[in-house]
C-alpha cells in the first residue's frame with residue numbers, strides 16, 4: 429500500500445536508506461548553470477540547467493508522487509506551465525474550456541492561443557453537457573474545479589468518460605485544492621496543472637508552476653518542450669517549493685478549518701448577500717466534492733450588498749491584505765472585477781457571475797477569532 433500523503437510530502441521512497449549529499453536532511457540547492465562531462469560522449473545525467481537541474485528534478489519527483497503521475501515538470505510560474513502545455517496543440521485544434529477560469533488563463537487563451545490558431549469554446553462545465561460541444565477537431569477539455577472565483581464544481585470522473593470516449597486529453601488545473609485534497613489523475617484526467625505559487629509553495633513568497641501527467645507520450649513531448657522553450661524553475665525556487673510542500677498537509681487542514689468556520693459565520697452577517705464555499709452543505713457542488721475530493725479547500729467567494737461596500741472593505745482591511753494570489757499562510761482578500769479577472773471582458777465576467785459586489789477570500793492559518801474580528805469590523809464599517 430502506498431504511504432500516507434503527509435509522509436509523501438516529506439520523503440521520497442527512492443531516497444530511503446541513502447546518505448547522499450553528506451546526509452543533508454534539506455535537499456541541496458544546486459546553483460549551477462552547467463555540468464562537467466566525465467568524458468567524451470559521457471554525462472552525469474545533467475548537462476545544462478535549462479534541460480534539468482537536480483533540485484528541480486527533486487521537486488518534480490515529489491509533485492509527481494503527490495499527484496500520482498509518472499512525471500512532473502516544474503516551471504517558473506503557473507502561467508509558464510499552462511503556456512508550455514499549450515505547445516502540445518497545433519493550429520486548427522479545438523479545445524473546450526471551463527468558462528470560469530483563473531483570469532490569466534482566459535487572457536492567455538484569448539490573446540495567445542487564438543493568435544496561434546487554436547479554437548476555444550468556453551462552457552460552464554458544472555452545468556452544461558460537455559460531450560455535446562465536442563467536434564471533429566476537438567483535442568482537449570480544460571477544467572478547474574472548484575473554479576476561480578465562482579467555486580463551480582464539475583464531476584471529473586463524468587467528464588473523463590466523455591474525454592476517453594472521444595480520445596481527448598482531459599486537463600485539470602488543480603491549484604485550488606492541491607494534491608492534498610484532490611488527485612484528478614486518479615479520476616481519469618491525463619494532465620494536472622498547478623500554480624505552485626499558491627498552496628504548494630504556501631508562503632506567498634515564490635512563483636512556480638507544475639504540469640503532471642501519467643502518459644508517457646505526453647511526458648516525452650513535454651521534456652522536449654521544456655528544454656526547447658526554457659521556462660524551467662530555478663534551483664532556489666525549486667528548493668522553496670520543496671520546503672513549502674513539507675507542511676502542505678498541516679496548512680491545508682488548518683486553512684480549511686478556518687474557511688469552514690468563516691463561511692458559516694459570513695452567512696450570518698447582515699451585509700453579506702451570498703457565500704460560495706463548497707464545504708457548505710447547500711453548495712451545489714458539495715456532494716460531488718465529497719465523492720472526488722478529500723476536502724473543500726480554503727477559498728471563499730462572497731458578495732456584499734453594494735459595490736461601494738465591497739470597495740470600502742478592500743480599503744479598510746489591515747491584518748487581512750488586499751492582494752491578488754491565494755493559498756498562502758496569510759489571509760488575502762481580492763476583487764476579481766479589477767484584479768484577477770480585469771482582462772476578462774466585462775460581458776463574460778458578468779455572465780460568469782463576477783459582479784462588482786463579489787469578493788474573494790483566500791483563508792490563511794491565523795486564529796479564526798482574529799479573522800472574524802477583522803471582517804466584522806470592515807463589514808460593519810458604517811454602523
Ligand SMILES: *Cc1c(COP(=O)(O)O)cnc(C)c1O
Pocket residue numbers: 505506507508530532533572576601603604622623624625626635636637754
Ligand atoms: C494563480 C493561478 C494560476 C497562474 O499561476 P501563476 O503562478 O500566478 O502564474 C493558474 N491557475 C490558477 C487556478 C491560479 O490560481
